[in-house]
Amino acid sequence: MKKNSSPLIVHTDWSRAWGGQEIRTLTELREMNARGCRTGLIVPEDSELAHRGRQEGIPVYPVDFSSKFNxxxxxxxxRTIRRIRPTVLNTHSSEDSWMAGCAARLCRVPLVVRTRHVLAPISSALSYNAFPQVIFACSEAIRDQLVEQGVAARKVVVQSTGVDEQRFRFSERDRQDIRRRYHIGDQDILVGNVAFLRHYKGHSFIIKTAAAMPGNYKFMIVGGGRDQPMLEEQIRAAGVEDRFVITGHQEQPExxxxxxxxxxxSSYEAEGIAQSFIQGLLYGMPLLVCRTPSILEPLNHVxxxxxxxxxxxxxxxxxxHALSTRRGRDQRRIDRQRQAIAGKYGLRTMMETxxxxxxxxxxxxG
Incomplete structure (x- = not known):
């Protein structure tokens, strides 16, 4: 397929932040580039997607999605859609889904797609039924909720965000390096969480739990965000600053x-199937999990x-306490779990879908 005749896959997003939703968008575009497609982003000029997209050579077309009334x-x-003539336009957040979804249909874009990332009630099924031909739901629970609220079931395709199973695998060298860097002893039990710091991620609950556990339990949250100063104050107030660390944002969480x-x-609402949760499942370690509908789905393989x-x-x-007695690494069991998780939630599976x-x-x- 000649490059100038290949499909042009364009994603839109209102978001200016950086998190799982934006990581999925950039991952899809990267993978489509690798398959010979042209790609693009219609996002706010000051967004993280604009910055990171340009770094990867993805054309960025700035649009301010801050209000449907602008x-x-x-x-x-x-003007942008008529000029670049996308083959596929994939929207993500509420504002850009209303605006770009509507504009794409009026401009006769061949395929309009919407991705629904969160498990939360929608305000109206109108934009879902009127604009996209396909809706990717990031979990079965999200699909069920959309259908219950009036979204046409025939449009909804369930596909969680794919995780690169080759990138996320256990390394004894990494284990030793990180534990040495943060002064975690061989006899310490390190309880970890990887997530962007947002209220629904439930990190305050981890801090409360740390304060109630014996001193040989150390805690680590790998992630950054606006909530970090507030969480660090909670750690000080709980008196566990000597055995609790928030690392800040890390580009290599693996x-x-x-x-x-x-x-x-510890997430307690709004989650689809979080990428960091699936990443963690690839390591085969014991899990303490707060019940949320989407997160229960992968546990069938754990x-x-x-x-x-x-x-x-x-x-x-x-x-x-119970999980601390079950920390031994059974490699056969871990390999079976990795195979099952990669088969359903891996990057290759997502792109094939x-x-x-x-x-x-x-x-x-192609």
């Missing part, structure tokens, strides 16, 4: 998973875990 944004959007003994997934309710401190402590779905709607990707 005529200048609508004008810029129509090296930290190897250092953990137990993964504590051997060692304890389920608790968010903010149930007694259950969290009991769970950590997307390419197949495009093809079903007349867009061939």
């Amino acid at each position: 005529p200048a944004s609508w004008l810029a959007l129509f 090296v930290f998973f190897s250092a953990f003994d137990i993964l504590f997934f 051997h060692t875990y304890e389920l608790i309710d968010y903010n149930d401190l007694d259950a969290a402590c009991r769970g950590l 997307i390419v197949r779905t495009y093809g079903e709607h007349g867009v061939a990707v």
Whole structure:
């Protein structure tokens, strides 16, 4: 396929932040580039996606999606879509899905797609039913919620964000390096969490749990965000600053998973299937998991875990004590778990689903 005749895959997003949603967008575009497609981003000029997209050579077309009632944004959007003529336009957040979804249909873009990342009630099914031909839901629970709220079931394709299983694998060298860097002893039990610091990630619950556990339990949150100063103050107030660290944002989270003994997934609302959760499952470590509908789905493939309710401190402590006795690495069991997780939630599986779905709607990707 000649480059100038290859499909042009364009993603839009209102978001200016950097998190799992934006990582998925950039990952899809990177993978489509590798398959010979042209790609582009229609995003705010000051967004992280704009910055990182340009770094990877992805064309960026700035549009301010801050309000559906901004005529200048609508004008810029129509001009951009008519000029670049995308084959596929994939929207992500509420504002850009209304605006870009509508503009794409009026400009007769061959395939309009929306990705729904979060498990939260929608305000209206109108934009879902009127604009996209395909809706990618990041979990079964998200699909079910959309359908219950009036979104046409025939449009919804379930595909969680794919994780690169080659990148996320246990390394004894990484384990030793990270534990040495943060002064974690061989006899310490390191309870870890990897996430952007947002309220629904439940990190305050981890801090409360740390304060109730014995001193040989150390805690680490790998991630950054605006909530970091608030969480660090909670750590000081709880008196656990000597055994609790927040690393700040890390571009290579894979090296930290190897250092953990137990993964504590504390999110309590709005999650699809978080990328960091799937990444953690590839390491085969014991899991302490707060019940949320989307997160229950991958646990069918997991051997060692304890389920608790968010903010149930007694259950969290009991769970950590129980999991601490089950930390041995059974490589055969871990290999089986990795194979099952990669088969359903791996990057290759995600791209195969997307390419197949495009093809079903007349867009061939080489």
